[in-house]
Amino acid sequence: MVERDDYAAIRDRIIGLSHLHGLRCDWAETTRRQRFLLLWDAEGRVAARAIVPLYPGETPHLVDSLERGLAHVFGEGWLKD
Structure with missing residues (x-):
């Protein structure tokens, strides 16, 4: 499970899942x-965009928004797995 208040853990989870999904x-x-995040597919199209808080412990609503915003790419509960 990813620590929801740890930027590095959230970033690493996003990077790992991105590689798995190409x-x-x-x-x-x-x-x-x-930070603003763009996820590009192999054909050079933007697959997703999101705001990633550097201090997620101070802004849990942004973490919730991030999780919902990337669910269509990584699947529901991607931050909890």
Whole structure:
């Protein structure tokens, strides 16, 4: 189970699942407190986009939004597995 308040654990989970699904991650710092994530498929299309909080313990609502936002790519409960 991924610690929901640990940015590195969430990031590593996203990267691992992306590789399993044949997706490439692009990260951009949007603010000092969050990163913008694009997931690209093998044909160069954006498969998903999301905001990933750098301090997820302070913003659990953003973690919930992230989990829902990537469920169509990684499956329901991807952050809990």
